[in-house]
Amino acid sequence: MDNKVDEFHHLPRWFQRIIPFISIVLSVLAFSYVIYLYNLESFAFVQWIRFIIFIIIGVAMILSAIFYIFNAAFSWKWFIGTLGLLPILLLLQLIIFLLTVLRTVIDSLFQGSLPEPVQMFIENYPSKFDVVILSVLFIVGVLWMINKLRKNKG
The missing domain is CATH 1.10.287 (Helix Hairpins)
Incomplete structure:
Protein backbone atom coordinates (compact mmCIF):
# COMPACT_ATOMS: atom_id res chain seq x y z
CA MET A 1 0.00 0.00 0.00
CA ASP A 2 2.79 2.40 0.81
CA ASN A 3 4.13 1.78 -2.68
CA LYS A 4 1.09 3.55 -4.19
CA VAL A 5 1.62 6.51 -1.84
CA ASP A 6 5.28 6.68 -2.86
CA GLU A 7 4.21 6.60 -6.52
CA PHE A 8 1.90 9.54 -5.85
CA HIS A 9 4.67 11.64 -4.29
CA HIS A 10 6.93 10.98 -7.30
CA LEU A 11 4.31 12.24 -9.76
CA PRO A 12 4.72 15.76 -11.14
CA ARG A 13 2.92 18.33 -8.98
CA TRP A 14 0.73 19.50 -11.89
CA PHE A 15 -0.48 15.93 -12.39
CA GLN A 16 -1.17 15.52 -8.69
CA ARG A 17 -3.45 18.56 -8.87
CA ILE A 18 -5.49 17.36 -11.86
CA ILE A 19 -6.24 13.88 -10.47
CA PRO A 20 -9.66 14.99 -9.11
CA PHE A 21 -10.59 16.45 -12.50
CA ILE A 22 -9.56 13.27 -14.28
CA SER A 23 -11.60 11.30 -11.74
CA ILE A 24 -14.67 13.44 -12.35
CA VAL A 25 -14.34 13.20 -16.14
CA LEU A 26 -13.95 9.41 -15.96
CA SER A 27 -16.91 9.24 -13.58
CA VAL A 28 -19.08 11.24 -15.99
CA LEU A 29 -18.02 8.93 -18.83
CA ALA A 30 -18.81 5.85 -16.75
CA PHE A 31 -22.24 7.16 -15.77
CA SER A 32 -22.94 8.17 -19.39
CA TYR A 33 -22.24 4.60 -20.46
CA VAL A 34 -24.47 3.32 -17.65
CA ILE A 35 -27.32 5.50 -18.93
CA TYR A 36 -26.68 4.25 -22.47
CA LEU A 37 -26.80 0.62 -21.30
CA TYR A 38 -29.95 1.27 -19.31
CA ASN A 39 -31.71 2.72 -22.35
CA LEU A 40 -30.96 -0.32 -24.54
CA GLU A 41 -34.04 -2.28 -25.50
CA SER A 42 -32.45 -5.66 -24.90
CA PHE A 43 -30.63 -5.67 -21.60
CA ALA A 44 -28.74 -8.98 -21.63
CA PHE A 45 -26.91 -10.51 -18.70
CA VAL A 46 -23.57 -9.24 -20.00
CA GLN A 47 -24.88 -5.67 -20.09
CA TRP A 48 -25.98 -6.06 -16.46
CA ILE A 49 -22.42 -6.99 -15.50
CA ARG A 50 -21.05 -4.03 -17.44
CA PHE A 51 -23.75 -1.83 -15.90
CA ILE A 52 -22.72 -2.80 -12.37
CA ILE A 53 -18.99 -2.46 -13.02
CA PHE A 54 -19.41 0.98 -14.59
CA ILE A 55 -21.56 2.13 -11.66
CA ILE A 56 -18.80 1.01 -9.30
CA ILE A 57 -16.20 2.81 -11.44
CA GLY A 58 -18.30 6.00 -11.50
CA VAL A 59 -18.89 6.04 -7.75
CA ALA A 60 -15.26 5.19 -6.96
CA MET A 61 -13.99 7.97 -9.25
CA ILE A 62 -16.26 10.50 -7.54
CA LEU A 63 -15.02 9.27 -4.16
CA SER A 64 -11.44 9.60 -5.40
CA ALA A 65 -12.10 13.25 -6.30
CA ILE A 66 -13.67 13.86 -2.88
CA PHE A 67 -10.86 12.09 -1.03
CA TYR A 68 -8.37 14.40 -2.78
CA ILE A 69 -9.61 17.24 -0.58
CA PHE A 70 -8.67 15.34 2.58
CA ASN A 71 -5.73 13.18 1.53
CA ALA A 72 -4.25 13.39 -1.94
CA ALA A 73 -2.18 10.20 -1.62
CA PHE A 74 -5.22 8.20 -0.52
CA SER A 75 -7.11 9.66 -3.47
CA TRP A 76 -4.38 8.37 -5.76
CA LYS A 77 -4.80 4.83 -4.34
CA TRP A 78 -8.54 4.99 -5.04
CA PHE A 79 -7.90 6.30 -8.55
CA ILE A 80 -5.45 3.50 -9.38
CA GLY A 81 -7.65 0.90 -7.70
CA THR A 82 -10.65 2.00 -9.73
CA LEU A 83 -8.68 1.81 -12.96
CA GLY A 84 -7.90 -1.76 -11.90
CA LEU A 85 -11.52 -2.64 -12.69
CA LEU A 86 -11.00 -1.98 -16.39
Whole structure:
Protein backbone atom coordinates (compact mmCIF):
# COMPACT_ATOMS: atom_id res chain seq x y z
CA MET A 1 0.00 0.00 0.00
CA ASP A 2 2.79 2.40 0.81
CA ASN A 3 4.13 1.78 -2.68
CA LYS A 4 1.09 3.55 -4.19
CA VAL A 5 1.62 6.51 -1.84
CA ASP A 6 5.28 6.68 -2.86
CA GLU A 7 4.21 6.60 -6.52
CA PHE A 8 1.90 9.54 -5.85
CA HIS A 9 4.67 11.64 -4.29
CA HIS A 10 6.93 10.98 -7.30
CA LEU A 11 4.31 12.24 -9.76
CA PRO A 12 4.72 15.76 -11.14
CA ARG A 13 2.92 18.33 -8.98
CA TRP A 14 0.73 19.50 -11.89
CA PHE A 15 -0.48 15.93 -12.39
CA GLN A 16 -1.17 15.52 -8.69
CA ARG A 17 -3.45 18.56 -8.87
CA ILE A 18 -5.49 17.36 -11.86
CA ILE A 19 -6.24 13.88 -10.47
CA PRO A 20 -9.66 14.99 -9.11
CA PHE A 21 -10.59 16.45 -12.50
CA ILE A 22 -9.56 13.27 -14.28
CA SER A 23 -11.60 11.30 -11.74
CA ILE A 24 -14.67 13.44 -12.35
CA VAL A 25 -14.34 13.20 -16.14
CA LEU A 26 -13.95 9.41 -15.96
CA SER A 27 -16.91 9.24 -13.58
CA VAL A 28 -19.08 11.24 -15.99
CA LEU A 29 -18.02 8.93 -18.83
CA ALA A 30 -18.81 5.85 -16.75
CA PHE A 31 -22.24 7.16 -15.77
CA SER A 32 -22.94 8.17 -19.39
CA TYR A 33 -22.24 4.60 -20.46
CA VAL A 34 -24.47 3.32 -17.65
CA ILE A 35 -27.32 5.50 -18.93
CA TYR A 36 -26.68 4.25 -22.47
CA LEU A 37 -26.80 0.62 -21.30
CA TYR A 38 -29.95 1.27 -19.31
CA ASN A 39 -31.71 2.72 -22.35
CA LEU A 40 -30.96 -0.32 -24.54
CA GLU A 41 -34.04 -2.28 -25.50
CA SER A 42 -32.45 -5.66 -24.90
CA PHE A 43 -30.63 -5.67 -21.60
CA ALA A 44 -28.74 -8.98 -21.63
CA PHE A 45 -26.91 -10.51 -18.70
CA VAL A 46 -23.57 -9.24 -20.00
CA GLN A 47 -24.88 -5.67 -20.09
CA TRP A 48 -25.98 -6.06 -16.46
CA ILE A 49 -22.42 -6.99 -15.50
CA ARG A 50 -21.05 -4.03 -17.44
CA PHE A 51 -23.75 -1.83 -15.90
CA ILE A 52 -22.72 -2.80 -12.37
CA ILE A 53 -18.99 -2.46 -13.02
CA PHE A 54 -19.41 0.98 -14.59
CA ILE A 55 -21.56 2.13 -11.66
CA ILE A 56 -18.80 1.01 -9.30
CA ILE A 57 -16.20 2.81 -11.44
CA GLY A 58 -18.30 6.00 -11.50
CA VAL A 59 -18.89 6.04 -7.75
CA ALA A 60 -15.26 5.19 -6.96
CA MET A 61 -13.99 7.97 -9.25
CA ILE A 62 -16.26 10.50 -7.54
CA LEU A 63 -15.02 9.27 -4.16
CA SER A 64 -11.44 9.60 -5.40
CA ALA A 65 -12.10 13.25 -6.30
CA ILE A 66 -13.67 13.86 -2.88
CA PHE A 67 -10.86 12.09 -1.03
CA TYR A 68 -8.37 14.40 -2.78
CA ILE A 69 -9.61 17.24 -0.58
CA PHE A 70 -8.67 15.34 2.58
CA ASN A 71 -5.73 13.18 1.53
CA ALA A 72 -4.25 13.39 -1.94
CA ALA A 73 -2.18 10.20 -1.62
CA PHE A 74 -5.22 8.20 -0.52
CA SER A 75 -7.11 9.66 -3.47
CA TRP A 76 -4.38 8.37 -5.76
CA LYS A 77 -4.80 4.83 -4.34
CA TRP A 78 -8.54 4.99 -5.04
CA PHE A 79 -7.90 6.30 -8.55
CA ILE A 80 -5.45 3.50 -9.38
CA GLY A 81 -7.65 0.90 -7.70
CA THR A 82 -10.65 2.00 -9.73
CA LEU A 83 -8.68 1.81 -12.96
CA GLY A 84 -7.90 -1.76 -11.90
CA LEU A 85 -11.52 -2.64 -12.69
CA LEU A 86 -11.00 -1.98 -16.39
CA PRO A 87 -9.22 -5.32 -17.03
CA ILE A 88 -12.37 -7.05 -15.73
CA LEU A 89 -14.31 -5.40 -18.54
CA LEU A 90 -11.67 -6.45 -21.05
CA LEU A 91 -11.75 -10.00 -19.72
CA LEU A 92 -15.54 -10.03 -19.95
CA GLN A 93 -15.36 -9.05 -23.62
CA LEU A 94 -12.75 -11.75 -24.27
CA ILE A 95 -14.93 -14.39 -22.61
CA ILE A 96 -17.91 -13.31 -24.75
CA PHE A 97 -15.74 -13.55 -27.85
CA LEU A 98 -14.48 -17.03 -26.94
CA LEU A 99 -18.00 -18.25 -26.15
CA THR A 100 -19.18 -16.93 -29.51
CA VAL A 101 -16.38 -18.85 -31.25
CA LEU A 102 -17.26 -21.99 -29.31
CA ARG A 103 -20.97 -21.64 -30.10
CA THR A 104 -20.19 -21.17 -33.80
CA VAL A 105 -17.98 -24.26 -33.89
CA ILE A 106 -20.59 -26.39 -32.09
CA ASP A 107 -23.39 -25.12 -34.35
CA SER A 108 -21.31 -25.88 -37.44
CA LEU A 109 -20.59 -29.41 -36.23
CA PHE A 110 -24.29 -30.12 -35.70
CA GLN A 111 -25.16 -28.68 -39.10
CA GLY A 112 -22.61 -30.88 -40.78
CA SER A 113 -21.43 -28.10 -43.07
CA LEU A 114 -18.49 -26.14 -41.82
CA PRO A 115 -17.99 -23.51 -44.54
CA GLU A 116 -21.26 -21.52 -44.12
CA PRO A 117 -20.99 -20.95 -40.34
CA VAL A 118 -17.28 -20.20 -40.68
CA GLN A 119 -18.05 -17.64 -43.38
CA MET A 120 -20.73 -16.06 -41.16
CA PHE A 121 -18.27 -15.97 -38.30
CA ILE A 122 -15.61 -14.27 -40.42
CA GLU A 123 -18.15 -11.67 -41.60
CA ASN A 124 -19.61 -10.95 -38.14
CA TYR A 125 -16.78 -11.56 -35.67
CA PRO A 126 -14.57 -10.23 -34.46
CA SER A 127 -16.16 -6.82 -34.49
CA LYS A 128 -13.93 -3.77 -34.45
CA PHE A 129 -14.56 -3.52 -30.72
CA ASP A 130 -13.42 -7.13 -30.21
CA VAL A 131 -10.26 -6.49 -32.24
CA VAL A 132 -9.43 -3.45 -30.09
CA ILE A 133 -10.06 -5.39 -26.87
CA LEU A 134 -7.96 -8.34 -28.00
CA SER A 135 -5.17 -6.02 -29.18
CA VAL A 136 -5.10 -4.21 -25.84
CA LEU A 137 -5.07 -7.51 -23.93
CA PHE A 138 -2.23 -8.78 -26.12
CA ILE A 139 -0.17 -5.61 -25.60
CA VAL A 140 -0.79 -5.64 -21.85
CA GLY A 141 0.17 -9.31 -21.71
CA VAL A 142 3.42 -8.72 -23.60
CA LEU A 143 4.31 -5.75 -21.38
CA TRP A 144 3.52 -7.79 -18.27
CA MET A 145 5.74 -10.64 -19.46
CA ILE A 146 8.60 -8.22 -20.26
CA ASN A 147 8.23 -6.68 -16.80
CA LYS A 148 8.30 -10.13 -15.14
CA LEU A 149 11.39 -11.13 -17.11
CA ARG A 150 13.18 -7.92 -16.11
CA LYS A 151 12.35 -8.48 -12.43
CA ASN A 152 13.60 -12.09 -12.60
CA LYS A 153 16.93 -11.00 -14.09
CA GLY A 154 17.39 -8.09 -11.67
